[in-house]
Each structure stands twice: as C-alpha cells, then as structure tokens.
Amino acid sequence: MTTLETLTAEEITEIDHEIALVPFRKAAAIEALKIVQQHRGWVSDESLRAIAGHLEISPDELDSVATFYNLVFRQPVGRNVILLCDSISCYVMGYEKIYGYLRDRLHIGFGETTPDGRFTLLPNACLGTCDRAPALMINNELFRDLTEARLDEILDGYH
Numbered sequence: 001m002t003t004l005e006t007l008t009a010e011e012i013t014e015i016d017h018e019i020a021l022v023p024f025r026k027a028a029a030i031e032a033l034k035i036v037q038q039h040r041g042w043v044s045d046e047s048l049r050a051i052a053g054h055l056e057i058s059p060d061e062l063d064s065v066a067t068f069y070n071l072v073f074r075q076p077v078g079r080n081v082i083l084l085c086d087s088i089s090c091y092v093m094g095y096e097k098i099y100g101y102l103r104d105r106l107h108i109g110f111g112e113t114t115p116d117g118r119f120t121l122l123p124n125a126c127l128g129t130c131d132r133a134p135a136l137m138i139n140n141e142l143f144r145d146l147t148e149a150r151l152d153e154i155l156d157g158y159h
C-alpha cells in the first residue's frame with residue numbers, strides 16, 4: 001500500500017499565490033512544479049500526484065507539462081545542476097571541448113550525477129547568450145565565454 005503524499009502548508013500557500021495570478025488553476029502548472037522542486041530538489045511521482053490533485057487535473061496531464069518543460073527534474077539530481085548549452089552558437093564556439101572537459105573532470109555524462117551528489121550534468125537548449133558562447137548555467141547562475149581553464153575555477157565555487 002502506498003501512502004498518499006500531500007503538499008506542505010508552505011507549498012500550498014506559494015502555489016495558491018500563483019493560481020490567483022492566472023485564469024485557471026491548471027495554468028499555474030509549471031509554477032507549481034517549480035515551487036515543489038525548489039522545496040524538494042526534484043518532483044517525484046508522488047509529489048506530481050499531490051500537485052495534480054491540488055490543481056484539479058490528472059497526474060498524466062501534469063506529467064506531460066513536466067516532461068515538456070525540461071527544467072523540471074523527474075529524477076533526483078545533485079546539489080548543483082549544470083545545464084550545458086548544446087545549441088548552434090555554443091556548438092560552433094567550443095561546446096565539445098567544454099563537454100569533454102566536464103566529463104573528464106566529473107566522470108559523468110549527460111543525465112548523470114556524481115557519486116557524492118555534488119553535480120548533475122544536463123544538456124540544455126540555447127541559454128540566450130549566443131554572442132558570448134560557449135555558455136552553461138549552474139543552478140541559476142550563468143557562465144559565458146567559457147574556456148577549459150575557467151571551468152576549474154567555476155566548479156570549485158560549488159560544493
């Protein structure tokens with residue numbers, strides 16, 4: 001038997017605030033997913049069911065929103081999530097070197113988390129800073145004009 005997961009009072013307050021800003025409850029779906037992810041680090045199947053219940057939509061419908069929006073993590077992630085841009089400008093400006101360096105230093109590929117839970121590495125579409133490619137984002141911090149030499153210094157800032 002599975003226990004029914006519920007949202008915390010704090011999560012409900014924050015989600016209800018978002019619901020009040022949109023015309024229908026389900027229009028707050030992405031914000032609700034982001035709120036729960038902020039509190040729990042990722043969105044498990046149980047969390048997803050609890051959010052869907054609160055938004056009065058089906059878990060399948062909410063899951064399709066979560067799947068479409070690639071910044072909602074449906075599996076546990078590390079303490080720091082690296083989003084490496086693999087779109088055209090970054091690709092041309094040295095993406096492969098940067099990816100290779102991250103793989104060698106962290107010993108993980110895309111979709112993986114270091115055994116110590118420090119980093120998860122994910123590919124990401126254009127981060128909107130193509131003129132300063134290659135670029136990546138760690139948590140909410142953007143890094144541009146990347147070089148292999150700068151990566152060590154950047155990674156050392158995250159524990």
Ligand code: FES
Pocket residue numbers: 085086087088089090091125126127128129130133134135
């Ligand atoms: S292509 Fe990488 S930031 Fe736009």
